[in-house]
Amino acid sequence: MTFVENLTLFVLAGFVGYEVITKIPATLHTPLISGTNAISGITLIGAVLAAGSGSSTLATVLGFLAVVMATANVVGGYLVSHFMLRNFGRRRGD
């Protein structure tokens, strides 16, 4: 895709994010942060390509580190959100 097409995605996604997230109540802001945190681990896609491309040793090492960090971010972020949200969904006495 061209740079401008990518920029289009960026701008539109920004508006979508703004509209959706302003509707999230304050009580869920911590799980929101850890959940979006996990989403920002999407950079794992890039890390996978860098680690797996095998083009140079340096790129592989960088890719390896990036995959470790991004995976920790994704897995940890979703798990932490899950644990927190389980508490919110639960009613007293459960």
Place this chain on the structure above:
Amino acid sequence: MAGVLGGLPDSVLSFAYLVAATLFVLGLRGMTHPRTAARGNLVSAAGMVLAVGITVLWFDILSPLVLLAALLVGAAIGTWLAVRVETTEMPQLVGLFNGFGGGASALVAGAELVDRFGSVGSTAIVPYDVTAAAALAGIIGAVTFWGSLVAAGKLHGLLEGSIRYSGEQGVKLVVLLVAVLAGGYLVVQPGSFGAVPTADWVPVYWLLVFAASVLGVLLVVPIGGADMPVVIALLNSLSGLAAATTGFVLDNSALIIAGTLVGASGFILTTIMCRSMNRSLADVLFGGFEESAPGGEEVDIYEGHVMSTSPEEVEMLLDTARRVVIVPGYGMAVGQAQHAVAELAELLVADGVEVVFGIHPVAGRMPGHMNVLLAEANVPYEQMKELEEVNPTFPGTDVVIVTGANDVVNPSALTDESSPIAGMPVLHVWEAETVVVNKRSLSPGYAGIPNPLFANDNTYMLFGDARESMQALVSEYKRNH
């Protein structure tokens, strides 16, 4: 160069990314209500599995063992951290994960540059939009990584609170300038016009990352305690922007969309946190609170006006109350008093008393901190009220119990224009019939100013640790009911 699915047309990959992006948006939409939020989180996770899965299967992975090892190590670290963390340690864990995302983005952009500069030969130029995006991803990612580490260290008590020094802003400016100049150099790639191989310009990227790392540390080091919710929200936003800019480097729509969603989310939270303190972002990052008024005055406002009370007396107040509002603050988190507070609320509700929690947006150390602690202690979310919702109800409230909060219930935010917290939205607890403030001492809160609430005629001070006091109150209540 094709993976398992590589034989399929390119549009299949793009379509899979579109589905993943849709799942992210739907997942976030689920977060708009506590009942649907857990499902939303799972939907979002499914989007992630799809995006990563298709990437692994699509492209030719030359070193699958390296990749598998990295995935396993990362997943193990993430799981271990998530499982063993206590709810009270949540702010630093969230901060740490923010950093991981940012750091990974900076490394990916670097790896891509190494790859590009290595493969295009000595004279060809890497497109400007790629190098510009890589420079941005490097700066944002490194700032996020180191800023988050410092923030997490502070929240974990490993680093001192607020460190300020003279010439602070100048130092930051110089470091930023180094990073920006290195970035400019990368974009222009002067070497590629001459005989110098472009690969020699790769170290410039690492110089940029190094400068940005120093900047990340310097930015967060001076910021203390109660400003942490802003920092956590800002770093959250930056980790998303780092992913989005890395998406520009890799020309990858999934990274751009997902990263931007996170960037927008963090931006909104940052704005809400700043508004809740009536301070600008620049003020939080670079200002800090100014020295408060001379000490003599502070002592005077309390002198002879402060009434202290005991759990027995508070229990008697609660005996006749029909509506009780509990206002928690960071002190509740520190003292891990949430279970005792929740038990008290439960006892009162069982006796027909209306109980709600009045939660200030910046109470605690991250957005929504109090809510998470109370949810862990089984407080139903219907009882947690936001500032705008609870403020009009104070005149009809019999007893307010403030535990571990200070600045967020300070009336001088409304009455004293010269106060450092002037204009900050606060909980109008003094409008209730009686206010009980549970606090260790009369010491000022983060803003460093006295709180006239403590000297009010309808305020009683219940001195002591939050948990011990609340537990004493619970057992006193049980004994009489």
